[in-house]
Amino acid sequence: MIDKPVALITGASRGIGRGIALTLGQRGYAVGVNYLRSSEAAAEVVGAIEADGGCALAVRGDVGLAADRTLLIEQLCGRFGRLDVLVNNAGITSQGRRDLLEATEESWDLVFDTNLKGPFFLAQLAARQMIEAIDAGRIPQGCIINVSSISAYAVTTNRADYCMAKAAMQMMTWLLATRLAEHRIRVYEVCPGVIESDMTAPVREKYDKLIAEGLAPIRRWGTPDDVARAVLALVDDAFPFSTGDRINVDGGFHMRRL
Secondary structure (H helix, E strand, O other), rough: OOOEEEEEEOOOHHHHHHHHHHHHHHHOEEEEEOOOOOHHHHHHHHHHHHHOOOEEEEOOOOOOHHHHHHHHHHHHHHHHHOOOOEOOOOOOHHHHHHHHHHHOHHHHHHHHHHHHHHHHHHHHHHHHHHHHHHHHHOOOOOOEEEEOOHHHHOOOOOOHHHHHHHHHHHHHHHHHHHHHHHHHHEEEEEOOOOOOOOOOHHHHHOOOOOOOOOOOOOOOOOOOOHHHHHHHHHHHHOOOOOOOOEEEEOOOOOOOOO
Protein backbone atom coordinates (compact mmCIF):
# COMPACT_ATOMS: atom_id res chain seq x y z
CA MET A 1 0.00 0.00 0.00
CA ILE A 2 1.29 3.43 -0.95
CA ASP A 3 2.31 5.68 1.94
CA LYS A 4 0.29 8.73 0.89
CA PRO A 5 -3.41 9.52 0.59
CA VAL A 6 -5.13 8.53 -2.65
CA ALA A 7 -7.78 10.58 -4.45
CA LEU A 8 -10.02 9.57 -7.34
CA ILE A 9 -11.22 12.51 -9.44
CA THR A 10 -13.82 11.76 -12.08
CA GLY A 11 -13.76 13.75 -15.29
CA ALA A 12 -10.18 14.76 -14.56
CA SER A 13 -8.77 15.06 -18.05
CA ARG A 14 -10.06 18.59 -18.57
CA GLY A 15 -11.55 21.68 -16.99
CA ILE A 16 -12.38 21.69 -13.29
CA GLY A 17 -11.43 18.04 -12.82
CA ARG A 18 -8.00 18.64 -14.33
CA GLY A 19 -7.44 21.57 -12.00
CA ILE A 20 -8.40 19.48 -8.97
CA ALA A 21 -6.17 16.59 -10.04
CA LEU A 22 -3.13 18.83 -10.51
CA THR A 23 -3.70 20.61 -7.20
CA LEU A 24 -4.08 17.42 -5.18
CA GLY A 25 -1.08 15.92 -6.94
CA GLN A 26 1.02 18.91 -5.92
CA ARG A 27 -0.24 18.49 -2.36
CA GLY A 28 1.12 14.95 -2.18
CA TYR A 29 -1.91 12.87 -3.10
CA ALA A 30 -1.65 9.91 -5.42
CA VAL A 31 -4.29 10.74 -8.01
CA GLY A 32 -6.64 8.60 -10.07
CA VAL A 33 -7.25 10.64 -13.23
CA ASN A 34 -10.56 9.38 -14.58
CA TYR A 35 -11.47 10.06 -18.19
CA LEU A 36 -13.92 8.70 -20.75
CA ARG A 37 -12.74 9.64 -24.24
CA SER A 38 -9.51 11.63 -24.22
CA SER A 39 -6.72 9.28 -23.22
CA GLU A 40 -4.18 11.83 -24.49
CA ALA A 41 -5.52 14.57 -22.23
CA ALA A 42 -5.57 12.21 -19.24
CA ALA A 43 -2.00 11.13 -19.99
CA GLU A 44 -0.98 14.80 -20.03
CA VAL A 45 -2.45 15.32 -16.57
CA VAL A 46 -0.69 12.20 -15.26
CA GLY A 47 2.56 13.39 -16.82
CA ALA A 48 2.26 16.83 -15.23
CA ILE A 49 1.69 15.29 -11.78
CA GLU A 50 4.61 12.90 -12.19
CA ALA A 51 6.85 15.70 -13.44
CA ASP A 52 6.27 17.42 -10.07
CA GLY A 53 7.34 14.25 -8.28
CA GLY A 54 3.84 12.93 -7.65
CA CYS A 55 2.01 9.69 -8.40
CA ALA A 56 -0.93 9.36 -10.76
CA LEU A 57 -2.84 6.79 -12.76
CA ALA A 58 -5.13 7.38 -15.74
CA VAL A 59 -8.28 5.27 -15.35
CA ARG A 60 -10.85 5.12 -18.13
CA GLY A 61 -14.49 4.71 -17.21
CA ASP A 62 -18.01 5.98 -17.77
CA VAL A 63 -19.43 6.84 -14.35
CA GLY A 64 -22.91 6.24 -15.73
CA LEU A 65 -22.17 2.51 -16.14
CA ALA A 66 -22.11 0.14 -13.18
CA ALA A 67 -19.35 -2.07 -14.57
CA ASP A 68 -17.12 0.94 -15.22
CA ARG A 69 -17.66 2.29 -11.71
CA THR A 70 -16.58 -1.01 -10.21
CA LEU A 71 -13.54 -1.11 -12.48
CA LEU A 72 -12.50 2.42 -11.46
CA ILE A 73 -12.35 1.47 -7.79
CA GLU A 74 -10.67 -1.86 -8.49
CA GLN A 75 -7.99 -0.36 -10.73
CA LEU A 76 -7.15 2.44 -8.34
CA CYS A 77 -7.03 0.27 -5.23
CA GLY A 78 -5.14 -2.39 -7.14
CA ARG A 79 -2.46 0.15 -7.99
CA PHE A 80 -2.28 2.14 -4.75
CA GLY A 81 -3.89 -0.14 -2.17
CA ARG A 82 -6.16 2.50 -0.68
CA LEU A 83 -8.72 5.23 -1.37
CA ASP A 84 -8.99 8.28 0.88
CA VAL A 85 -10.84 10.81 -1.29
CA LEU A 86 -13.48 10.68 -4.02
CA VAL A 87 -14.26 13.82 -6.01
CA ASN A 88 -17.43 13.32 -8.04
CA ASN A 89 -16.68 15.87 -10.74
CA ALA A 90 -17.61 14.22 -14.06
CA GLY A 91 -20.67 15.74 -15.68
CA ILE A 92 -22.30 16.61 -18.97
CA THR A 93 -24.68 19.37 -19.97
CA SER A 94 -28.16 18.94 -21.39
CA GLN A 95 -27.99 17.38 -24.84
CA GLY A 96 -28.87 20.00 -27.44
CA ARG A 97 -29.88 22.49 -24.75
CA ARG A 98 -33.54 22.12 -25.77
CA ASP A 99 -36.37 24.15 -24.30
CA LEU A 100 -38.07 22.11 -21.59
CA LEU A 101 -41.16 21.76 -23.79
CA GLU A 102 -38.95 20.03 -26.37
CA ALA A 103 -36.81 18.05 -23.89
CA THR A 104 -36.20 14.40 -24.68
CA GLU A 105 -36.09 11.28 -22.53
CA GLU A 106 -32.80 10.34 -24.19
CA SER A 107 -31.11 13.48 -22.87
CA TRP A 108 -32.77 13.04 -19.47
CA ASP A 109 -31.48 9.49 -19.12
CA LEU A 110 -27.95 10.34 -20.21
CA VAL A 111 -27.67 13.45 -18.01
CA PHE A 112 -29.13 11.78 -14.92
CA ASP A 113 -27.01 8.65 -15.40
CA THR A 114 -23.83 10.73 -15.63
CA ASN A 115 -24.58 13.59 -13.26
CA LEU A 116 -26.57 11.92 -10.47
CA LYS A 117 -26.97 8.14 -10.57
CA GLY A 118 -23.32 7.58 -11.43
CA PRO A 119 -21.95 9.82 -8.67
CA PHE A 120 -24.30 8.29 -6.09
CA PHE A 121 -23.36 4.70 -6.79
CA LEU A 122 -19.67 5.54 -7.19
CA ALA A 123 -19.83 7.21 -3.76
CA GLN A 124 -21.46 4.05 -2.43
CA LEU A 125 -18.59 1.91 -3.74
CA ALA A 126 -15.98 4.37 -2.49
CA ALA A 127 -17.60 4.59 0.94
CA ARG A 128 -17.56 0.81 1.34
CA GLN A 129 -13.88 0.76 0.44
CA MET A 130 -13.10 3.61 2.85
CA ILE A 131 -15.05 2.06 5.75
CA GLU A 132 -13.18 -1.21 5.38
CA ALA A 133 -9.81 0.59 5.31
CA ILE A 134 -10.70 2.86 8.26
CA ASP A 135 -11.92 -0.05 10.38
CA ALA A 136 -8.70 -1.94 9.59
CA GLY A 137 -6.57 1.08 10.50
CA ARG A 138 -5.13 1.47 7.00
CA ILE A 139 -6.41 5.03 6.54
CA PRO A 140 -7.41 7.57 9.22
CA GLN A 141 -10.56 8.94 7.58
CA GLY A 142 -12.30 9.50 4.26
CA CYS A 143 -13.75 12.38 2.26
CA ILE A 144 -16.28 12.54 -0.57
CA ILE A 145 -16.82 15.77 -2.51
CA ASN A 146 -19.66 16.24 -4.99
CA VAL A 147 -19.08 18.97 -7.55
CA SER A 148 -22.42 20.60 -8.25
CA SER A 149 -23.26 23.90 -9.99
CA ILE A 150 -25.14 27.14 -9.49
CA SER A 151 -27.61 25.49 -11.89
CA ALA A 152 -28.75 23.59 -8.79
CA TYR A 153 -30.81 26.67 -7.90
CA ALA A 154 -30.55 29.05 -10.90
CA VAL A 155 -33.19 28.20 -13.50
CA THR A 156 -32.19 27.63 -17.12
CA THR A 157 -35.26 26.44 -19.04
CA ASN A 158 -33.25 24.93 -21.89
CA ARG A 159 -31.28 22.67 -19.51
CA ALA A 160 -34.03 21.25 -17.28
CA ASP A 161 -32.42 17.82 -16.85
CA TYR A 162 -29.04 19.34 -15.95
CA CYS A 163 -30.56 21.74 -13.40
CA MET A 164 -32.64 19.03 -11.76
CA ALA A 165 -29.77 16.56 -11.52
CA LYS A 166 -27.51 19.19 -9.95
CA ALA A 167 -30.24 20.25 -7.52
CA ALA A 168 -30.54 16.66 -6.30
CA MET A 169 -26.83 16.57 -5.46
CA GLN A 170 -27.42 18.66 -2.35
CA MET A 171 -29.78 16.05 -0.90
CA MET A 172 -27.38 13.32 -1.99
CA THR A 173 -24.61 15.11 -0.10
CA TRP A 174 -26.76 15.44 3.04
CA LEU A 175 -27.76 11.78 2.92
CA LEU A 176 -24.19 10.57 2.52
CA ALA A 177 -22.89 13.00 5.14
CA THR A 178 -25.45 11.80 7.67
CA ARG A 179 -24.92 8.11 7.01
CA LEU A 180 -21.11 8.18 6.84
CA ALA A 181 -20.23 10.52 9.72
CA GLU A 182 -20.03 7.63 12.19
CA HIS A 183 -17.40 6.04 9.95
CA ARG A 184 -15.18 9.15 9.92
CA ILE A 185 -16.08 10.01 6.33
CA ARG A 186 -17.06 13.61 5.71
CA VAL A 187 -19.05 14.64 2.66
CA TYR A 188 -19.31 18.04 0.99
CA GLU A 189 -20.81 19.75 -2.04
CA VAL A 190 -18.70 22.24 -3.97
CA CYS A 191 -20.85 24.55 -6.08
CA PRO A 192 -18.95 26.35 -8.86
CA GLY A 193 -20.29 29.41 -10.61
CA VAL A 194 -19.31 30.56 -14.09
CA ILE A 195 -15.98 28.82 -14.64
CA GLU A 196 -13.68 29.06 -17.65
CA SER A 197 -13.73 25.61 -19.28
CA ASP A 198 -14.53 23.87 -22.53
CA MET A 199 -18.12 23.45 -21.29
CA THR A 200 -18.63 27.21 -21.04
CA ALA A 201 -16.59 28.11 -24.15
CA PRO A 202 -19.66 28.10 -26.45
CA VAL A 203 -21.36 30.75 -24.27
CA ARG A 204 -18.27 32.86 -23.62
CA GLU A 205 -19.72 36.03 -25.17
CA LYS A 206 -22.96 35.74 -23.21
CA TYR A 207 -21.19 35.44 -19.86
CA ASP A 208 -18.58 38.08 -20.64
CA LYS A 209 -21.48 40.52 -20.90
CA LEU A 210 -23.31 39.25 -17.80
CA ILE A 211 -20.15 39.34 -15.68
CA ALA A 212 -19.36 42.88 -16.80
CA GLU A 213 -22.92 43.90 -15.85
CA GLY A 214 -22.57 42.46 -12.33
CA LEU A 215 -23.82 38.89 -12.51
CA ALA A 216 -21.85 38.33 -9.28
CA PRO A 217 -20.17 40.78 -6.89
CA ILE A 218 -16.71 39.54 -7.97
CA ARG A 219 -16.71 40.55 -11.61
CA ARG A 220 -14.53 37.97 -13.30
CA TRP A 221 -14.67 34.45 -14.63
CA GLY A 222 -13.93 31.72 -12.15
CA THR A 223 -11.12 29.31 -12.93
CA PRO A 224 -10.57 25.60 -12.33
CA ASP A 225 -7.91 26.64 -9.82
CA ASP A 226 -10.52 28.52 -7.78
CA VAL A 227 -12.53 25.31 -7.45
CA ALA A 228 -9.44 23.20 -6.82
CA ARG A 229 -8.42 25.40 -3.88
CA ALA A 230 -11.81 24.86 -2.26
CA VAL A 231 -11.51 21.11 -2.73
CA LEU A 232 -7.99 21.16 -1.29
CA ALA A 233 -9.18 22.96 1.84
CA LEU A 234 -11.84 20.30 2.39
CA VAL A 235 -9.63 17.27 1.87
CA ASP A 236 -6.83 18.90 3.86
CA ASP A 237 -8.99 18.76 6.99
CA ALA A 238 -9.47 22.52 7.24
CA PHE A 239 -13.03 21.96 8.51
CA PRO A 240 -12.84 18.99 10.91
CA PHE A 241 -16.17 19.74 12.63
CA SER A 242 -18.17 20.22 9.42
CA THR A 243 -19.93 17.86 7.04
CA GLY A 244 -22.77 18.12 4.53
CA ASP A 245 -21.89 21.73 3.71
CA ARG A 246 -22.22 23.45 0.35
CA ILE A 247 -19.12 25.47 -0.51
CA ASN A 248 -19.94 28.14 -3.08
CA VAL A 249 -17.16 29.04 -5.52
CA ASP A 250 -19.17 31.53 -7.54
CA GLY A 251 -17.91 35.05 -6.90
CA GLY A 252 -20.89 35.66 -4.60
CA PHE A 253 -23.54 34.81 -7.22
CA HIS A 254 -25.59 32.88 -4.63
CA MET A 255 -26.40 36.02 -2.61
CA ARG A 256 -29.74 37.67 -3.33
CA ARG A 257 -29.27 41.37 -4.05
CA LEU A 258 -31.60 44.30 -4.47
